[in-house]
Amino acid sequence: MQGTIDGFSYGLVTPVAAFLMACLGAALGLRCTARSLRTCRPWKPGGLALGAATIGSGVWTMHFIAMTGFTVAEARIGYDAPTTFASLAVGIVMVGIGIFIVGYRGSSPMALGTGGTIIGLGIATMHYLGMAGLRVDGRVDYDTGIVTLSVLIAVGAATAALWVIVSYRGLMASVAASLVMGFAATGMHYTGMAAVHVHLPQNAGAPGGEPAAELLLPMLLGPAVFLLLSAVAMVFDPLLVTGGRKRERAAKAAADPCGSVGVPAQRIRPRPARRDPAAKAADKAAERAASRVGRTRRGSPDLHDW
Numbered sequence: 001m002q003g004t005i006d007g008f009s010y011g012l013v014t015p016v017a018a019f020l021m022a023c024l025g026a027a028l029g030l031r032c033t034a035r036s037l038r039t040c041r042p043w044k045p046g047g048l049a050l051g052a053a054t055i056g057s058g059v060w061t062m063h064f065i066a067m068t069g070f071t072v073a074e075a076r077i078g079y080d081a082p083t084t085f086a087s088l089a090v091g092i093v094m095v096g097i098g099i100f101i102v103g104y105r106g107s108s109p110m111a112l113g114t115g116g117t118i119i120g121l122g123i124a125t126m127h128y129l130g131m132a133g134l135r136v137d138g139r140v141d142y143d144t145g146i147v148t149l150s151v152l153i154a155v156g157a158a159t160a161a162l163w164v165i166v167s168y169r170g171l172m173a174s175v176a177a178s179l180v181m182g183f184a185a186t187g188m189h190y191t192g193m194a195a196v197h198v199h200l201p202q203n204a205g206a207p208g209g210e211p212a213a214e215l216l217l218p219m220l221l222g223p224a225v226f227l228l229l230s231a232v233a234m235v236f237d238p239l240l241v242t243g244g245r246k247r248e249r250a251a252k253a254a255a256d257p258c259g260s261v262g263v264p265a266q267r268i269r270p271r272p273a274r275r276d277p278a279a280k281a282a283d284k285a286a287e288r289a290a291s292r293v294g295r296t297r298r299g300s301p302d303l304h305d306w
Contacts, residue, residue: 059185
């Protein structure tokens with residue numbers, strides 16, 4: 001018997017909340033990653049690891065917020081706790097590998113392609129491993145073509161988000177990258193859910209595993225608190241939010257030997273000082289006046305010639 005699947009049992013509430021959570025995790029993680037890319041301090045690996053944990057937690061929380069709207073009309077849904085939490089760990093590790101590749105290999109096309117591919121595969125692995133923890137009295141099948149499309153969406157969008165965050169600075173670049181990463185996670189999730197088919201036996205009973213209502217709340221509470229603490233930490237560090245630097249610090253960083261390594265797109269070069277337009281005009285007028293005086297003196301007769 002084919003189960004009746006509804007992925008939007010709460011309407012637009014769950015997809016919108018899931019997308020916002022994915023964007024929040026991506027915004028915090030990518031800003032933390034971008035800040036780490038622009039420094040050679042000893043805590044750079046810690047910053048990259050924090051960025052990976054934040055992105056992974058945001059994607060994982062997004063997945064299960066979206067799953068609260070997933071129902072099978074003929075059966076009760078449960079989740080296997082070890083498999084569910086394993087999806088979080090595997091996703092964070094794979095996202096971390098991709099971020100560390102970009103953090104230490106630079107913004108070359110090879111590094112961005114490799115890092116984005118691994119991050120996209122990490123998001124997809126997190127999703128499908130989390131789906132493996134789904135417990136329903138029946139068989140869950142997937143459409144191979146749609147699954148492939150979902151993985152391509154995750155890889156492409158994750159690579160684009162990485163490219164934006166390593167190529168541009170500032171708050172707007174961070175917002176754009178987080179929106180792209182949020183689209184990668186949410187688009188991958190709902191595309192993957194479109195591939196799901198549930199086949200139920202005629203005498204379907206209660207599923208194994210813990211009930212969804214009892215498991216989802218404690219599952220979401222931990223990552224949500226982690227994201228909140230990360231957001232508070234970044235709010236109290238303005239440079240982590242805006243990516244701005246004073247010109248004097250930029251010049252110092254450019255002169256530092258550390259500025260010659262790392263991500264090529266993030267090397268800081270001192271900008272030439274801009275002159276006041278009024279001062280430029282005054283200098284040009286003085287040059288023209290001096291030129292006219294010189295011509296007048298060359299054209300005047302010498303008194304000794306008389």
